[in-house]
Amino acid sequence: MATKTPEQINEDLLRPLSVVSPRYFIALIFFLAVVIVAVSFFGRQIYDGLGVTGLNRPVFWAFYITNFVFWIGLSHAGTLISAILRLCNATWRRPVTRCAEVITVFSLSIGASFPIIHLGRPWLAFWLFPYPSERGIWPNIRSPLLWDFFAINTYLIGSVTFLLLPMLPDFALIRDRASGFRKRVYGFLALGWRGTPKQWHRLETAMHIMAIAIIPVAVSVHSIVSWDFAMAPVPMWHSTIFAPYFVAGAIFSGIAALIIAMAGLRKFLHLEEYLRPIHFENLGKLLLVMSLLWFYFVFSERLTGWYGNEKYEMSVFWLTQRGSFSPLFWAMVFCNFILPMPILAIKKLRTITGTVIASIAVVIGMWIERFLIIVPSLAHKYGSFSWGSYRPSWTEIIITAGTFAAMALLYMLFAKAVPIIAVWELKAGQSVEREHLETVLAASEAEAGAK
Amino acid sequence: MASVDSIYGLFADPRSADRGLKTLQSAGVPSQRILVMSPEPFEEYDFGRADRGTSMPWIAALGGLLGGVSGYALAWYTQIAYPSHIISGGMPVVSKWPSGIVTYELTMLGAIFATIVTLLITAKLLHWKFDIYDPEISYGKILIGVIDPAAESRVEFEDRLRDAGAEKVKGTGQFGTA
Numbered sequence: 001m002a003t004k005t006p007e008q009i010n011e012d013l014l015r016p017l018s019v020v021s022p023r024y025f026i027a028l029i030f031f032l033a034v035v036i037v038a039v040s041f042f043g044r045q046i047y048d049g050l051g052v053t054g055l056n057r058p059v060f061w062a063f064y065i066t067n068f069v070f071w072i073g074l075s076h077a078g079t080l081i082s083a084i085l086r087l088c089n090a091t092w093r094r095p096v097t098r099c100a101e102v103i104t105v106f107s108l109s110i111g112a113s114f115p116i117i118h119l120g121r122p123w124l125a126f127w128l129f130p131y132p133s134e135r136g137i138w139p140n141i142r143s144p145l146l147w148d149f150f151a152i153n154t155y156l157i158g159s160v161t162f163l164l165l166p167m168l169p170d171f172a173l174i175r176d177r178a179s180g181f182r183k184r185v186y187g188f189l190a191l192g193w194r195g196t197p198k199q200w201h202r203l204e205t206a207m208h209i210m211a212i213a214i215i216p217v218a219v220s221v222h223s224i225v226s227w228d229f230a231m232a233p234v235p236m237w238h239s240t241i242f243a244p245y246f247v248a249g250a251i252f253s254g255i256a257a258l259i260i261a262m263a264g265l266r267k268f269l270h271l272e273e274y275l276r277p278i279h280f281e282n283l284g285k286l287l288l289v290m291s292l293l294w295f296y297f298v299f300s301e302r303l304t305g306w307y308g309n310e311k312y313e314m315s316v317f318w319l320t321q322r323g324s325f326s327p328l329f330w331a332m333v334f335c336n337f338i339l340p341m342p343i344l345a346i347k348k349l350r351t352i353t354g355t356v357i358a359s360i361a362v363v364i365g366m367w368i369e370r371f372l373i374i375v376p377s378l379a380h381k382y383g384s385f386s387w388g389s390y391r392p393s394w395t396e397i398i399i400t401a402g403t404f405a406a407m408a409l410l411y412m413l414f415a416k417a418v419p420i421i422a423v424w425e426l427k428a429g430q431s432v433e434r435e436h437l438e439t440v441l442a443a444s445e446a447e448a449g450a451k
Numbered sequence: 452m453a454s455v456d457s458i459y460g461l462f463a464d465p466r467s468a469d470r471g472l473k474t475l476q477s478a479g480v481p482s483q484r485i486l487v488m489s490p491e492p493f494e495e496y497d498f499g500r501a502d503r504g505t506s507m508p509w510i511a512a513l514g515g516l517l518g519g520v521s522g523y524a525l526a527w528y529t530q531i532a533y534p535s536h537i538i539s540g541g542m543p544v545v546s547k548w549p550s551g552i553v554t555y556e557l558t559m560l561g562a563i564f565a566t567i568v569t570l571l572i573t574a575k576l577l578h579w580k581f582d583i584y585d586p587e588i589s590y591g592k593i594l595i596g597v598i599d600p601a602a603e604s605r606v607e608f609e610d611r612l613r614d615a616g617a618e619k620v621k622g623t624g625q626f627g628t629a
Contacts, residue, residue: 006490006591130525138529142549150522150556158563165570173490176589191576194584198502200492202574205507209566213511217559224552428491431465435495 004273006427013419013426014174016269024268024412031409038402041395042117050120054393058386059378062371063396064118067403069370070253071111072152072225073246074363077254077261078104079159080218081286083211092282094429095274095421099265100258101163102420106410107257108159110403112152115145117399144227151217151224158214165206168193169424222250229373235312236305236377245297252290252336253366256359259283261411263356265420274421277352284355287362288344295337316380325376328368335365455582456624458608459486459596460617465496467616471595472498474611478604486596488588498595505573511566518561519554526550583623592618600626 004012045052055062078100085093116125128149132138139146171190178186193199226246229237239245259280266275305313320329340358343349375390414420462468468489475485482501493499530545537544571577585594595617600608602625609620 010590130529132532136532136534138532141526141529141553142546147549147552147556150553154556154560154563157560161563161567165567168576169490173589176586187579191571192578192581193576194581195488195490195588196502196575197487197489197492197499199574199576200489200499201503202505202507202570204492205505206566206570209508209511210563213515213559213562213566217556220552220555220559424491431491431493432495 004430009423009427009430010173010177012271012273013421013423014177016415017174017417017419020416024416028409028412031405031412034405035402035409038399038405041398041402045117045395045399046122052393052395054391054396056388056390058381058388059375059390061118061374061378062390063392063400064114065374066367066371067400068111068114068118069225069246069374070367071107071114071403073222073250073253073366073370074257075104075108075111075155075159075254076218076222076247076250077107077258078102079155079162079214080104080251081254081258083162083214083218086207086211087215091429091432092279094425095271095276096258096262096279096283097425098163098166098418098422099262099275099420101159102411102414103254103257103261104159105156105163106407106414108152108156110406112156113403115148144224144231147224148228151221155214155217155221158210158217162207162210162214165203165210166422166425167418168203169195170419170422173423174419219247222247229377234377234381235310235316236373239301241297241301245301248290248293248297249366249369252287252294253363255283255287255290256362256366259287259355259359260363263352265415266352269415269420271421274426280352280355281350284344284350284358287340287355287358291337291340291344291362298333312382316376319376319380320372325372328372332365332368332372335361336369455598456600456622456626457486457583457596457598458600458605458612458620458622458626459583459585459594460612460615461585461587461592461594461619461621462616463592463618464616465489465493465498465593468493468498468593468595469496470615471612471617474615475595475597475608478607478611480597480600484598484600486583486594486598488584488594490588490591490593493593498593505569507566507569507573510569511562514565514568515558515562518564519558521561522554522557523550525557526553585621587619 053063082093082097082100085097116122119125127133128139128146130139130141130146130149168190171186172193172195175183175186175190223243223246226242230239230242232238262275262279262283265271302317305317319325339361343354343358379389380387460471462471472485472487476482485501487498487501489499527545527550530550533544583596583598585592588594595612595615597608605622605626612620
């Protein structure tokens with residue numbers, strides 16, 4: 001990016017907040033319509049019961065739990081990646097972090113709603129909360145579902161805080177430029193930010209502590225989601241590598257989601273000078289590493305299962321490799337490994353378009369992976385007397401589509417309310433670069449003078 | 452706003468702001484009466500280095516400890532609070548591994564809460580009414596000034612700030628017309 005003045009940066013990054021194009025409105029209405037349709041289908045599900053879904057004995061976990069795992073995985077895009085880059089002091093992170101952190105907050109909220117959507121009586125979701133019922137009985141702390149409650153809520157609180165704290169100086173920036181009601185709203189949100197050295201230092205320290213705290217929480221969240229499965233003696237679930245396998249998959253799909261979101265923001269908000277090819281290239285390299293790691297985990301898990309040759313494990317194994325689920329299995333391998341590998345490994349192909357194509361493939365592939373972890377194991381559990389099949393109903397498909405639309409809708413609304421790139425962080429990065437450049441120039445001039 | 456007396460200069464760049472700070476220091480203004488506000492953190496300059504020391508990491512650790520103790524207490528109590536005739540087949544009633552997971556999550560939550568509360572208090576946030584502030588800071592200006600200067604020093608401070616490179620010199624309170 002050519003060096004811009006602070007005022008130019010303000011103009012560029014605050015412009016999307018005041019300009020609303022017809023295209024934006026059309027997209028907003030479209031996504032809103034899909035969400036409304038999905039909500040109405042959910043209403044029908046509440047009224048008629050879970051019979052409107054394809055869930056039936058023995059497959060009681062299917063689309064909804066797939067979505068739960070998928071969205072929780074996607075949430076690793078933001079806070080975790082942002083925290084790692086922040087701790088490593090990766091200077092290229094500055095335009096990326098907020099785009100990423102927003103994904104975490106929204107996808108985590110959507111993911112956390114799926115166990116509730118999945119309940120036959122969602123109004124009783126509060127039974128999971130750690131408090132005693134009228135009979136004095138508490139929820140069972142040994143259940144991984146209760147661990148989910150603690151882990152997801154901790155991660156959500158941490159991620160919301162991690163997103164909100166660096167927004168305070170930007171809220172103050174908008175407050176000082178706004179008038180009337182907008183000024184009052186942003187003035188309230190800025191919490192009295194003035195930009196004293198004490199405030200800057202405390203904010204930086206708090207962000208550092210949060211970054212340190214949020215990484216293990218993020219890892220624990222997806223480990224615990226994996227233990228929802230691994231704690232059960234179900235073929236292909238009861239695996240010791242499930243936790244790291246899930247965490248790696250989550251980061252993998254998270255980076256892919258981040259690349260897609262960044263490409264969308266770049267195009268629609270005209271942020272070409274801020275979200276540059278280098279950001280896509282660097283994230284593309286990370287995606288490549290995660291693709292290799294994902295393949296390693298899949299291979300390792302499958303090889304161990306195959307070598308063990310345990311009867312019920314192999315039943316599910318062959319169902320996915322050669323049986324009725326094999327088209328999905330090989331589609332997953334294609335989307336997560338075969339297609340992204342050449343695109344991301346060959347420098348010429350690692351362009352913005354290339355990384356976006358690879359990322360779309362990875363997001364599709366990771367959704368299929370979550371589905372393949374859950375459904376075949378339940379459908380082919382133990383002896384053939386307990387086998388069954390599953391076919392999603394329109395209710396499940398539309399509610400799933402509704403969550404994707406909800407994600408897009410929330411992201412679009414957010415981008416109109418808050419600068420999607422942290423303005424002050426970008427300026428601070430430029431100042432450091434400028435300072436460094438001036439020091440180098442002064443040193444070289446002094447050296448030339450001495451000669 | 453502006454019930455406090457102050458004289459401040461608005462500087463366009465950090466080097467001149469640093470000169471502004473030094474000129475106030477050389478005039479004998481104690482550091483607690485020097486006012487600095489900037490649109491971004493300037494760690495490389497003296498004016499951006501004030502008030503660095505903080506116990507926030509220790510408070511976060513303490514919050515984590517408190518959260519962890521609360522988490523274990525909750526996990527322990529929810530297990531022993533079941534009716535006393537529960538049959539556990541010789542297994543311990545309080546299960547260590549699941550209790551550890553809940554303890555871990557609440558440890559981190561405690562640290563996060565402690566960090567937020569410490570930030571809000573020590574950074575003096577949640578005070579929506581300012582005594583001294585200038586919206587030009589959001590337009591890239593750096594504010595360097597002196598709080599509660601003696602009335603007879605007004606001209607001296609104004610000159611010093613201008614000489615250091617201040618684009619504008621303003622005041623609040625009785626110096627409001629500076």
